[in-house]
Amino acid sequence: MSQKYGKGIVIVGVQYGDEGKGKIVDHYASKSYIDVVTRFNGGANAGHTIVTNKEKYALNLLPSGMVYGKPSYIGNGCVVDLERVKEELTQFPTKHHLLHISERAQLVLPHHKILDQYQEKMKQKRTLEVGTTKRGIGPAYHDKSSRFGIRFGDLWDEELLKQQVDLLSEYYQGFPLEVVNAVQPSHLMGLFSKWKASFKRMLCDTGVILSKKLSQGKNVLFEGAQSTLLDLDHGVYPFNTSSNCVVASASTGTGIAPHNLTERIGVVKAYTSRVGGGPIISEISDIPEGETLQKEGGEFGTSTGRPRRISWLDLVAVKYATRLNGLTGIALTKIDILGHLKEFEVVVEYEGYEIDPDFPSYPMRISDIKRIIPVTEILPSWGILSSESWRELKLKGWDSFPSELKSFIKMIEDYIGIPILLVGTGPSRSELIERNDLESSISVPSP
Ligand code: IMP
Numbered sequence: 086m087s088q089k090y091g092k093g094i095v096i097v098g099v100q101y102g103d104e105g106k107g108k109i110v111d112h113y114a115s116k117s118y119i120d121v122v123t124r125f126n127g128g129a130n131a132g133h134t135i136v137t138n139k140e141k142y143a144l145n146l147l148p149s150g151m152v153y154g155k156p157s158y159i160g161n162g163c164v165v166d167l168e169r170v171k172e173e174l175t176q177f178p179t180k181h182h183l184l185h186i187s188e189r190a191q192l193v194l195p196h197h198k199i200l201d202q203y204q205e206k207m208k209q210k211r212t213l214e215v216g217t218t219k220r221g222i223g224p225a226y227h228d229k230s231s232r233f234g235i236r237f238g239d240l241w242d243e244e245l246l247k248q249q250v251d252l253l254s255e256y257y258q259g260f261p262l263e264v265v266n267a268v269q270p271s272h273l274m275g276l277f278s279k280w281k282a283s284f285k286r287m288l289c290d291t292g293v294i295l296s297k298k299l300s301q302g303k304n305v306l307f308e309g310a311q312s313t314l315l316d317l318d319h320g321v322y323p324f325n326t327s328s329n330c331v332v333a334s335a336s337t338g339t340g341i342a343p344h345n346l347t348e349r350i351g352v353v354k355a356y357t358s359r360v361g362g363g364p365i366i367s368e369i370s371d372i373p374e375g376e377t378l379q380k381e382g383g384e385f386g387t388s389t390g391r392p393r394r395i396s397w398l399d400l401v402a403v404k405y406a407t408r409l410n411g412l413t414g415i416a417l418t419k420i421d422i423l424g425h426l427k428e429f430e431v432v433v434e435y436e437g438y439e440i441d442p443d444f445p446s447y448p449m450r451i452s453d454i455k456r457i458i459p460v461t462e463i464l465p466s467w468g469i470l471s472s473e474s475w476r477e478l479k480l481k482g483w484d485s486f487p488s489e490l491k492s493f494i495k496m497i498e499d500y501i502g503i504p505i506l507l508v509g510t511g512p513s514r515s516e517l518i519e520r521n522d523l524e525s526s527i528s529v530p531s532p
Contacts, residue, residue, distance in 0.1 A: 100357050186287045189290075351414075365454075369396055427466060
């Protein structure tokens with residue numbers, strides 16, 4: 086009997102976050118062919134604002150399926166701050182029943198947030214500051230891999246819970262008083278009994294549920310957080326986040342088999358930005374072009390207001406991310422911002438660092454990244470177009486778009502070997518050009 090499986094559509098960032106992933110996820114989450122939305126990595130360090138016709142939503146941890154009334158899952162690969170879940174749920178007073186959290190997901194506890202700040206202070210002295218979101222992400226994953234973390238489902242395993250809490254409080258004895266106080270067993274157990282009462286209904290096994298839905302022909306959107314170059318293993322270590330953010334982690338981070346991840350879309354900004362520390366290739370923050378992109382693109386951190394550092398689009402890195410994630414398509418964002426320059430550059434080669442052009446890597450050593458001299462191509466831009474002009478062009482169709490823009494898109498596609506499916510021309514949801522319709526491939530059954 087041939088069975089028609091649903092599609093697993095994964096959205097991941099390609100650069101250092103802030104590529105505009107939120108908008109691309111919204112685009113797909115709102116489609117009628119998406120039945121379920123799930124997060125698979127990170128925690129409340131992600132963030133996007135969704136503006137619908139009626140409301141504005143700010144999400145850090147909840148999957149964007151909540152906005153569109155779709156069953157929404159937080160996978161086991163995430164670290165979950167239940168207090169923040171409660172806060173974010175106030176935006177959805179009638180939709181709490183849509184949210185489900187993996188029983189295997191690790192909990193973010195109060196001491197994780199204190200430790201996040203403490204670690205950053207120590208790193209600052211050595212110019213190793215990561216510029217974290219201070220949401221306790223690294224320390225929560227630390228407790229997870231040290232095997233004294235508390236999983237959501239452990240709240241209902243009294244014996245193990247008591248032993249783990251005891252271990253935690255002994256382990257952190259030598260730490261600053263604030264940390265010691267935060268891991269007091271009585272304090273933690275009090276928190277846990279409160280959470281047990283509020284969140285029991287959300288307990289689930291994401292692996293079983295999502296596999297079942299896929300086997301019933303339902304399409305699942307896997308909403309990535311952070312980005313490929315921030316990935317714990319494959320990004321710029323130690324200036325990265327503490328989870329795996331690549332496509333493969335949508336499988337390990339929810340418990341579904343990898344072959345279910347049939348559509349793999351990488352989000353690429355038309356230039357590069359980065360918050361926090363760490364080297365970036367081809368940084369241009371200190372020249373007028375960089376300042377223009379920073380100002381016009383609103384490249385300032387959402388929580389701290391810190392200016393994001395800017396560099397040119399790095400196609401070597403994009404090709405690396407394409408290989409690593411097995412990307413099937415690209416969503417290219419913020420091309421309207423690039424139009425504010427007369428001409429711009431694109432990195433096509435690294436001088437001083439050998440890379441196999443067919444199987445590109447990204448330098449693992451910070452000293453190599455700092456040493457690289459980027460080889461760039463200079464391209465003419467398409468100029469500043471009003472929202473109205475972009476709308477008109479969209480109505481007329483892709484052939485009517487400026488030739489400079491079409492050449493830029495073709496150059497990227499030729500370089501990385503996969504199609505650009507979506508092009509972002511402005512901040513709002515409608516300012517997106519769909520070049521290839523994913524929907525047409527959705528009805529094709531998986532092998
Ligand atoms: P953490 O994930 O809070 O530990 O922060 C680690 C690094 O990842 C820092 O440089 C953060 O600025 C960056 N980061 C984490 N989440 C995001 C995101 O959603 N967008 C952009 N950068 C992020």
